[in-house]
Structures are given as C-alpha cells and as structure tokens.
Amino acid sequence: MPPRASKRKSAPPNSSSVTSSDGRSVSNKAQTKGMGKTDRLFNTHVNSSLGMIDPEGIEALCADLGVDYTDVRILMLAWKLKAGKQGYFTQDEWQTGLKALGVDSQLKKELPKLEKEVEKPSNYEDFYTYAFRYCLTEEKQKSVDIESICELLNLVLGVQFRRQVASLVEYLKVQNDYKVINADQWINFLRFCKEISFPDLQNYDANQAWPLILDNFVEWVREKQS
Amino acid sequence: MGGSLYQRIEKECEEHISAALRSLVGQSPDLVVFLSLVEKCWQDLCDQMLMIRGIALFLDRTYVKQNSNVRSLWDMGLQLFRKHLSLAPEVEHKTVTGLLRMIESERLGEAVDRTLLNHLLKMFTALGIYSESFEKPFLECTSEFYAAEGMKYMQQSDVPDYLKHVEMRLHEENERCFLYLDAITRKPLIATAERQLLESHIPAILDKGFMTLMDGHRIEDLQRMYSLFSRASLDSVLEESFSKNEAFCNTIKDSFEHLINLRQNRPAELIAKFLDEKLRAGNKGISEEELEGTLDKVLVLFRFIQGKDVFEAFYKKDLAKRLLLGKSASIDAEKSMISKLKTECGSQFTNKLEGMFKDIELSKEINESFKQSSQARMKLPSGIEMSVHVLTTGYWPTYPPMDVRLPHELNVYQDIFKEFYLSKYSGRRLMWQNSLGHCVLKADFPKGKKELAVSLFQTVVLMLFNDAQKLSFLDIKDSTGIEDKELRRTLQSLACGKVRVLQKFPKGRDVEDDDSFIFNEGFTAPLYRIKVNAIQMKETVEENTSTTERVFQDRQYQVDAAIVRIMKTRKVLSHTLLITELFQQLKFPIKPADLKKRIESLIDREYLERDKNNPQIYNYLA
Numbered sequence: 001m002p003p004r005a006s007k008r009k010s011a012p013p014n015s016s017s018v019t020s021s022d023g024r025s026v027s028n029k030a031q032t033k034g035m036g037k038t039d040r041l042f043n044t045h046v047n048s049s050l051g052m053i054d055p056e057g058i059e060a061l062c063a064d065l066g067v068d069y070t071d072v073r074i075l076m077l078a079w080k081l082k083a084g085k086q087g088y089f090t091q092d093e094w095q096t097g098l099k100a101l102g103v104d105s106q107l108k109k110e111l112p113k114l115e116k117e118v119e120k121p122s123n124y125e126d127f128y129t130y131a132f133r134y135c136l137t138e139e140k141q142k143s144v145d146i147e148s149i150c151e152l153l154n155l156v157l158g159v160q161f162r163r164q165v166a167s168l169v170e171y172l173k174v175q176n177d178y179k180v181i182n183a184d185q186w187i188n189f190l191r192f193c194k195e196i197s198f199p200d201l202q203n204y205d206a207n208q209a210w211p212l213i214l215d216n217f218v219e220w221v222r223e224k225q226s
Numbered sequence: 227m228g229g230s231l232y233q234r235i236e237k238e239c240e241e242h243i244s245a246a247l248r249s250l251v252g253q254s255p256d257l258v259v260f261l262s263l264v265e266k267c268w269q270d271l272c273d274q275m276l277m278i279r280g281i282a283l284f285l286d287r288t289y290v291k292q293n294s295n296v297r298s299l300w301d302m303g304l305q306l307f308r309k310h311l312s313l314a315p316e317v318e319h320k321t322v323t324g325l326l327r328m329i330e331s332e333r334l335g336e337a338v339d340r341t342l343l344n345h346l347l348k349m350f351t352a353l354g355i356y357s358e359s360f361e362k363p364f365l366e367c368t369s370e371f372y373a374a375e376g377m378k379y380m381q382q383s384d385v386p387d388y389l390k391h392v393e394m395r396l397h398e399e400n401e402r403c404f405l406y407l408d409a410i411t412r413k414p415l416i417a418t419a420e421r422q423l424l425e426s427h428i429p430a431i432l433d434k435g436f437m438t439l440m441d442g443h444r445i446e447d448l449q450r451m452y453s454l455f456s457r458a459s460l461d462s463v464l465e466e467s468f469s470k471n472e473a474f475c476n477t478i479k480d481s482f483e484h485l486i487n488l489r490q491n492r493p494a495e496l497i498a499k500f501l502d503e504k505l506r507a508g509n510k511g512i513s514e515e516e517l518e519g520t521l522d523k524v525l526v527l528f529r530f531i532q533g534k535d536v537f538e539a540f541y542k543k544d545l546a547k548r549l550l551l552g553k554s555a556s557i558d559a560e561k562s563m564i565s566k567l568k569t570e571c572g573s574q575f576t577n578k579l580e581g582m583f584k585d586i587e588l589s590k591e592i593n594e595s596f597k598q599s600s601q602a603r604m605k606l607p608s609g610i611e612m613s614v615h616v617l618t619t620g621y622w623p624t625y626p627p628m629d630v631r632l633p634h635e636l637n638v639y640q641d642i643f644k645e646f647y648l649s650k651y652s653g654r655r656l657m658w659q660n661s662l663g664h665c666v667l668k669a670d671f672p673k674g675k676k677e678l679a680v681s682l683f684q685t686v687v688l689m690l691f692n693d694a695q696k697l698s699f700l701d702i703k704d705s706t707g708i709e710d711k712e713l714r715r716t717l718q719s720l721a722c723g724k725v726r727v728l729q730k731f732p733k734g735r736d737v738e739d740d741d742s743f744i745f746n747e748g749f750t751a752p753l754y755r756i757k758v759n760a761i762q763m764k765e766t767v768e769e770n771t772s773t774t775e776r777v778f779q780d781r782q783y784q785v786d787a788a789i790v791r792i793m794k795t796r797k798v799l800s801h802t803l804l805i806t807e808l809f810q811q812l813k814f815p816i817k818p819a820d821l822k823k824r825i826e827s828l829i830d831r832e833y834l835e836r837d838k839n840n841p842q843i844y845n846y847l848a
Contacts, residue, residue, distance in 0.1 A: 184829050184836065191841060209801035209842050212822045
C-alpha cells in the first residue's frame with residue numbers, strides 16, 4: 001500500500017519533464033486539451049517540481065476518490081499503472097495505464113472496473129506478485145519484513161481467503177524461523193490459499209515442493225487443532 | 227495258531243499292566259517318590275515286553291507281519307500301557323504335575339534328578355502322549371514362570387544385569403532340551419521364554435537402559451541387547467515364511483539403527499571417544515587379542531551409525547592427538563583399526579587417516595637427517611634436542627591458528643629447522659602450529675633438579691621466569707601474546723593443578739585479572755621427570771561442539787553442490803525425484819526439511835527456479 005507522505009524517498013526520473021513558465025510541463029499543457037477528466041485529476045495532484053504524483057499527492061488523490069489511502073484499490077491502481085516506485089505515479093504510467101483500462105471519465109466511478117480487471121484470473125496472479133514487488137523499496141531488496149507482509153496479506157487476500165489469512169498472519173507473528181519473506185514464499189502463499197482445503201488441510205503434503213515455511217505453518221495449525 | 231497265541235499274550239499283558247498302573251493310584255503323596263514309582267513301573271514294562279518279544283520273536287516276525295492290522299508285540303505293550311494310563315487319569319495327571327514341579331525346582335536353583343525326568347519324558351514320547359499331555363502344560367507353566375520372573379527382575383535389576391540374566395536363562399532352557407526334554411520342545415520353549423523375558427519388556431528395556439549403555443560405552447552390553455532382540459524376533463517367526471522372517475529381522479535392525487541415531491551425533495562421538503581410550507597408551511592388562519576383539523565389536527555398532535562423517539571428524543582429531551603426542555598404545559593396533567574401517571567404508575574414508583601415518587613416518591626420517599645436517603650441527607646449541615613433525619595440510623584436522631610470542635631462542639631454533647627443510651624440499655610453505663608443540667624443560671629447583679614435560683605454551687610462560695621472580699597476569703599476557711582464555715588455562719595448569727611449578731596469588735582455582743605468579747621455590751616431587759601437560763590431551767567442550775559444527779557446515783556445502791550438480795545434469799526435475807536423488811547421493815543423514823532449506827536458498831540465489839506451470843518441478847537456471 002502506498003506509504004504515508006512522511007516516508008519521502010527520491011523520486012524516479014520523470015520521462016516528460018520539459019517545464020514551461022507556469023511550472024507545468026509542456027506536454028501536460030498540450031494534452032490537457034485532448035485528454036479528459038483523468039488527466040485533470042493527475043494535474044490536480046501532481047507535484048509540479050517532480051512532474052509526478054508523490055506520496056502526498058496520492059493521499060490527496062485517495063481523498064478525492066473517496067477511498068482510504070490504505071484501501072487495496074490504490075494498490076490495484078498502482079498495478080494497473082505499472083507504477084515502478086512505491087508512492088509515486090509518473091505521468092507516463094498514469095496515462096498509459098488508464099488508457100489501457102479504458103477509463104476516460106471520472107476515475108472514481110471507474111474503480112469497480114479496476115477491481116474487475118484485477119480479479120480476472122489471468123491478471124490476478126500478476127497483481128498479487130506486483131503487490132510484493134511494490135514493497136521492495138530499497139535498491140537491492142529482495143525480501144519484505146514480516147509485519148509488512150502481514151499487512152499486505154490482509155490487504156490483498158484478506159477478503160477472499162479470510163480464514164487462511166487470519167491463521168497465517170497469526171503464525172507468521174509467533175514463529176521465529178523467518179524474519180523476512182521472499183518472493184518465492186509470497187507466491188506460494190497464494191497457491192496455498194487457492195489449492196489447499198482449509199482448515200482441515202487434508203490435501204497438504206509436505207513431501208511436495210511447498211516452501212518449508214508452509215510445512216511449518218501446517219504443522220503449527222495441526223498442533224493447535226489437536 | 228498265531229492269532230490265538232497273540233491274543234493270549236495280549237490278555238496276559240493287559241491284566242498285568244492294568245494291575246501295575248492301578249497300584250500306582252493313591253501311592254505316595256510325595257511327588258518325587260511317586261515319579262520314581264512310575265518310572266519303575268515303566269521300566270518294568272519295558273524290560274518285560276522286551277523279554278516277551280524275545281521269546282515270541284517268531285510270532286512277531288510271522289503272524290504280526292502277515293496281518294497288517296496287528297501290532298507288533300512291543301507296540302501292543304505300549305498301547306496297553308497307554309490305554310490303562312488313560313483309564314487312571316489321576317496317575318497321568320500326578321505324573322505330569324510331578325514333572326513340572328521338578329522342572330520348576332530346578333529353575334529355582336535346586337538340584338533335581340535329571341535321569342528321572344529324562345526317562346519319564348521318554349516314556350511320554352514312546353506312548354505318543356508327549357505333546358498333548360506334557361508339552362502343552364509345560365509351556366504354559368514356563369510362560370507363567372517367566373512372566374513373573376521377568377517382571378520381578380525388571381524392577382529389581384538394572385538393564386545390563388537383566389540382560390545377562392535373560393541370556394543365562396535362555397542358555398539354561400536350551401540345555402534342558404539336551405538333558406531331558408524332547409528336541410521338539412526347543413523351539414516353542416525358547417520362544418516362550420523370550421516372549422516373556424524379552425518381548426514384553428522391550429519398551430521398558432530400551433527406555434531404561436539403552437541411553438545409559440550408550441553413554442557408558444557399554445559395547446558388550448549393547449551387543450548382547452542387539453543379539454537377544456534379533457534372536458527373539460527370529461525364533462518367534464521361524465514358523466512363518468522366509469520373507470516375513472527377514473522383514474521382521476530387518477525391523478529389529480532398523481529399530482536399533484533408528485535408536486542409535488536418535489541421539490543425533492552422540493553415538494558417533496561416543497564411539498570415537500571409546501576407541502580413543504582403547505587405543506591410547508596406559509591400557510595396561512589388555513592383551514592384543516582382547517583389543518582386537520573389542521575393535522571388532524565396536525565395528526558392529528559403527529555399522530549402525532548414519533552420520534559417519536561425524537565419526538571421522540572425531541576419530542581424526544583424536545588420532546592426531548595420539549600420534550603427535552606419542553600416546554598410541556600400539557601402532558599395530560592403530561593400523562589394524564584403520565584397515566578395519568577401510569574394509570567397512572572404502573579407501574576414501576581412510577585415505578586421510580593413512581596420510582597421517584605416512585606423515586609421522588616421514589617425519590622420523592626428516593628428523594634423522596636434520597640431526598645429521600650441517601644446520602643442526604653448526605647452529606643448534608649442544609644440549610638442545612629438537613624434533614619436528616611435518617604435517618601435510620589436508621590430512622590432519624584444521625587447527626585454529628594461535629598466536630604466541632616465542633622467546634628469542636625458540637624462534638631461532640625454528641628458523642634453523644626451516645632452513646634445513648626448505649633446502650631439501652623447496653617450494654613448500656611451513657606454518658608452525660605452536661599450539662601443538664611440547665617441550666621438556668630442565669628446571670633447577672632449590673629442592674632438586676627436575677625435568678618438566680610441558681606444552682609449548684607452558685614453556686613460553688615458564689621461560690619468562692628465567693628473568694623475573696614475580697609476574698602479574700597482565701605482564702604475562704603482554705609478553706607472551708597468548709590469547710586470553712588459552713592463557714588462563716595454561717596458567718591454571720601451572721599453578722592450580724596437582725603439579726604447581728608456579729604459585730598464584732591470591733590462591734584459588736580460577737585465574738583472575740589481578741593475579742600474580744611466582745616461581746615456586748619450594749617445589750618438590752617424587753619423580754625426576756614430571757608431566758605437566760595434562761591439558762592437551764583433554765578435550766574442551768568448545769572443541770567438541772566446533773568439531774560437530776564444522777561437520778554440519780561441510781554437509782551444507784555438500785548438499786548445495788549435490789543439488790546444483792543434479793540439476794545441471796537433468797535441467798528439469800520434479801521435487802520428489804530431486805529429493806530421492808539427493809538421498810542416494812548424500813552419505814550422511816539429513817532431514818527432508820533441511821534439503822528443502824537448501825533448495826530454497828538456491829532458488830533465492832537463482833541457481834534454480836520453480837516451473838511456472840508446474841510448481842512441483844524445478845528448472846535449472848544456467
């Protein structure tokens with residue numbers, strides 16, 4: 001989920017950064033006429049010196065859209081925009097992404113369309129993987145800390161797989177073997193929720209290629225149940 | 227004519243036999259006396275029937291033979307005896323009871339008339355009633371007897387004694403079959419005894435005793451346990467098919483192996499330690515054959531150890547100490563053990579160990595030439611004897627480098643040797659292992675001159691006192707440069723042990739920062755040459771843990787290498803097959819969970835990936 005404004009980090013390079021006298025980028029100005037409401041939305045929240053929406057702008061954007069800034073739909077938006085940097089939307093990303101979504105009118109009204117888009121089976125796994133990558137804020141970072149993972153799990157899978165997520169989150173917080181989660185483990189959490197019957201765990205076989213953390217999780221659940 | 231003669235003989239015999247048996251009824255309340263009467267009765271019958279048969283031999287050979295439904299005279303006698311015995315059931319019953327009581331008495335330690343037992347049981351056999359009338363109740367009795375005894379002894383004795391007792395009992399019962407029981411009773415008898423004495427107590431025995439035996443290196447007792455357990459299963463399933471037999475036997479073997487390896491690496495460590503004790507000098511009173519026998523027994527247990535690399539690490543460490551400090555009881559015994567290990571595990575296992583021996587022998591030659599060399603003759607002061615073990619890295623355990631500032635003279639001597647050695651073997655690099663060195667110092671105590679056999683570190687400390695009467699701990703630390711913990715240990719050995727060459731102030735077992743040491747003016751000892759280097763032979767707990775840890779670390783590398791090797795060849799492989807291959811290739815025990823850990827680590831390091839379409843499959847990433 002997008003960070004709060006206080007976690008300001010260096011912004012990614014802006015691809016369209018020719019500034020005119022009024023501080024707005026040239027291409028922006030040119031496109032204002034042609035594009036619709038979405039562009040205006042972008043311009044409302046853009047950080048003019050950066051030429052892109054920054055964390056503060058995103059918070060404001062959320063208010064505009066009538067969603068909490070922790071809402072999963074902002075993450076979905078980031079995914080659709082293929083946002084490269086957590087907390088920032090470049091103009092390129094904005095325009096390309098929303099065009100692909102086929103959104104022209106008020107973004108607020110189009111949020112359900114966004115949700116449907118994400119939930120398409122062909123997209124969902126991509127979105128899910130993206131959610132993890134979105135949290136890799138440092139340059140060579142490959143893993144995410146347990147607490148953030150728990151929040152992310154709740155955000156992304158909490159509705160569809162409520163019980164599994166509740167149990168898994170509880171486990172992640174009490175176990176000591178792992179302090180961070182990597183991409184491989186992350187993707188297997190989804191697979192686990194989709195494939196394994198819960199809470200009976202009947203079809204889970206530790207002899208298969210499940211990551212060890214899930215073997216341990218299953219053992220923990222089974223012990224609790226007995 | 228034959229027929230009527232036969233019938234009349236039969237009639238006579240019957241009258242006589244029935245009378246004889248009837249006369250036994252109500253005879254003698256004393257069972258042993260009664261049994262003698264029965265025996266006499268039977269003996270008489272046998273004698274008489276033999277005589278009758280002798281007289282009426284012609285009858286036997288003609289009439290009987292011609293008529294198939296007619297028994298021989300002897301058999302007729304037996305049949306009559308059997309018939310009338312069954313008509314007097316109390317006689318039969320009393321006889322059986324008497325026999326059982328006698329056997330029970332014997333089991334309880336009394337002397338009994340075995341001949342009597344023998345004859346009567348033969349009678350039962352001859353009458354064809356052995357199994358039904360005697361064996362059945364006998365086995366029941368045996369079962370009850372040993373059930374009770376088993377429980378009693380298990381409570382009273384410790385496991386090794388119990389097992390010895392069981393062994394003795396089984397031997398006894400076996401003897402019984404030679405002495406008076408019919409041979410057909412052996413199998414069921416032993417099975418019964420084993421069932422009551424062993425099988426019903428296996429869990430308790432293992433619970434109570436197994437670990438104690440392991441901890442106490444009780445090799446013989448463990449041997450006994452194993453052989454008793456495996457026999458117990460063998461005998462009880464001998465009736466069943468061969469395959470079931472083997473499976474059961476394997477189950478016992480597997481359980482034993484499982485138990486031994488339950489304690490992770492302790493068995494490997496303990497067995498190595500046990501061998502060290504046996505192979506070390508100071509084992510007086512043990513003959514060569516005894517030692518060989520012990521080594522063979524140890525090998526039996528060795529076969530069960532799964533983590534043989536742990537054993538190798540400990541064995542190597544101890545062997546090195548023995549060789550370097552000259553503590554082997556017998557080089558022949560050492561070499562014998564190596565060749566036994568070689569036969570068990572192949573030459574790869576023992577290559578390094580053999581290399582160690584070669585180094586020792588080669589060092590002897592090197593030292594010989596060193597003595598004769600110009601360097602030694604000209605530069606080494608007379609009265610200094612120096613010998614050096616030159617070790618090939620890789621054969622020997624890795625010794626952590628330990629710093630020490632040697633006194634000037636010792637540095638000089640080391641350089642002299644180095645010069646000599648490199649003149650013969652150019653291009654080699656020598657690294658002094660000062661932690662392993664030892665010296666004999668000539669010490670001048672007021673109460674008498676002594677020779678002190680000490681470690682090199684102890685030497686360095688002691689030599690400081692050539693120039694000073696009193697030194698503080700910190701002074702010594704500065705001058706010698708010896709690492710803190712090691713220095714405290716060294717000083718402890720010199721000032722706080724049995725042999726106090728130095729005195730410590732204040733007194734106390736541990737060396738503290740503010741302690742001071744002085745040369746012990748009043749030192750005295752009965753012997754001229756005194757050993758003060760007990761420390762080097764003792765292992766520290768840290769040494770043991772680090773040895774084990776190094777083996778585990780090494781295993782991790784081996785697993786990683788194996789995974790990469792396999793995946794590189796196969797390119798694509800399922801998880802299950804990969805695990806199977808790994809278990810085949812890896813020679814040490816490892817849990818599937820640990821294999822998963824290494825696989826995930828390699829996924830993280832991008833050596834392999836999970837297949838996008840089939841999560842059970844791994845792809846090799848070139």
